[in-house]
Amino acid sequence: MSQLTPLRRPAASTAVGPVAARPPAPELHNPPADYTYDGSFEGLLTVLFRVYDRKSAPSSIQVEGTAQGGLFAQAVAITTEETLATRTWEGLLRFMPEPARARLYHVFLSEDPERELLIFRYADMALRAGRDISDNYADATVRRCQRLAQQLFREKHRMEAFVRFEKAQDGLFHATIEPDFDTLPLIASHFTKRYADQRWLIFDRKRRYGLYYDLVQTTIVEFETDGASPRRGEVSATVLDEREPLFKILWQAYFDHVNIPERKNLKLHQRHIPKRYWKYLSEKQPRERRFEPIKNKRPPGPPALPGPA
Numbered sequence: 001m002s003q004l005t006p007l008r009r010p011a012a013s014t015a016v017g018p019v020a021a022r023p024p025a026p027e028l029h030n031p032p033a034d035y036t037y038d039g040s041f042e043g044l045l046t047v048l049f050r051v052y053d054r055k056s057a058p059s060s061i062q063v064e065g066t067a068q069g070g071l072f073a074q075a076v077a078i079t080t081e082e083t084l085a086t087r088t089w090e091g092l093l094r095f096m097p098e099p100a101r102a103r104l105y106h107v108f109l110s111e112d113p114e115r116e117l118l119i120f121r122y123a124d125m126a127l128r129a130g131r132d133i134s135d136n137y138a139d140a141t142v143r144r145c146q147r148l149a150q151q152l153f154r155e156k157h158r159m160e161a162f163v164r165f166e167k168a169q170d171g172l173f174h175a176t177i178e179p180d181f182d183t184l185p186l187i188a189s190h191f192t193k194r195y196a197d198q199r200w201l202i203f204d205r206k207r208r209y210g211l212y213y214d215l216v217q218t219t220i221v222e223f224e225t226d227g228a229s230p231r232r233g234e235v236s237a238t239v240l241d242e243r244e245p246l247f248k249i250l251w252q253a254y255f256d257h258v259n260i261p262e263r264k265n266l267k268l269h270q271r272h273i274p275k276r277y278w279k280y281l282s283e284k285q286p287r288e289r290r291f292e293p294i295k296n297k298r299p300p301g302p303p304a305l306p307g308p309a
Contacts, residue, residue: 025127026052032059034075039063041108044116045085047078048123061116096126100134103149109182110148118145155179156186162277163191165200173200184211184220192218 033056037043047061054076064077092101104119112118121141126133136142158179165173173195184204188211191202195213201221203210212221273281 025124025130026055028052028055028057030054030056032057034058034060034062035078036062036064036075037078038080040080041105042082042085043078043080044108044119045088046080047116048120049084049088050076050078051120058117058120061120092123095130096123096134097132100126100132103134103145106149106152106186107145109185110152111182112148115148118148152181152183152186155181156183158277159183159187160190162273162281163187163202164281171199173198174203175201176203176205178204178206182207184209187211188218 028051033054035047035051035058037047044061047058051058062075089101092104104122107115107119107122118141122133122145125139125141133139133142134146137146159177163175163177165175167173182204184202184207187202191200191211192213197215199212199214201210201212203223209220209222212219
């Protein structure tokens with residue numbers, strides 16, 4: 001692990017009542033520009049501030065190192081500033097309600113290729129409309145943001161349901177996931193409350209960072225990598241608790257015995273648990289022991305007669 005930092009999310013506002021009055025939206029009369037930032041949400045909020053400060057609309061907003069510039073235009077590199085990011089995040093409530101503002105953060109977590117421009121367009125439309133535009137589904141940007149937020153929350157709920165922990169020798173429970181969207185910031189609260197009495201680590205193999213709970217707080221941990229493709233589980237079997245294989249066998253046996261073959265409906269099963277999630281589930285892994293029916297049932301026989309009164 002390279003570093004350990006507190007888990008941070010955009011702060012919720014305590015503002016109540018109607019949206020406050022605001023000055024007219026500034027005109028972006030300068031030629032459009034290409035912007036680059038560090039890839040963080042705070043960095044994107046800083047870009048939004050600089051767009052109106054420079055009065056130059058973005059033709060593109062790209063992450064540093066992956067930006068593809070034009071032939072004649074030099075990209076404008078924006079340095080993340082926490083003060084400006086906080087000012088922008090709080091200022092969004094001046095022309096949109098808190099649920100709509102949160103949706104912009106969810107669009108960012110969706111990692112859609114056009115997420116930066118979607119967030120700018122949505123914020124700019126709301127700024128110029130001076131009202132909540134979240135129900136304006138006639139607009140393509142609003143529809144796209146709503147759809148991305150729905151897909152993100154669907155993935156969030158599945159991660160909360162399908163994460164399976166393994167116990168290491170030092171008592172740490174760990175799980176490896178690889179969701180389509182960056183769901184770790186959204187599932188942190190769920191697992192912190194549900195497993196508050198044990199140390200655990202949830203590692204996102206695709207994004208190379210994780211959540212670590214130490215019985216006090218949940219923090220973000222980032223991992224160094226040598227570029228090798230890790231295998232499922234990320235943790236060698238030599239560091240697992242010696243009882244972990246038994247737990248896996250017992251879990252599989254439980255699912256085998258509660259299964260009703262006559263009511264098997266594979267199509268419905270895959271609709272509720274898509275195949276791409278099966279790699280997380282112990283009950284979907286190859287059986288180490290052959291299934292045997294329970295043999296503790298009484299053999300059929302004549303009913304017992306009541307004794308003399």
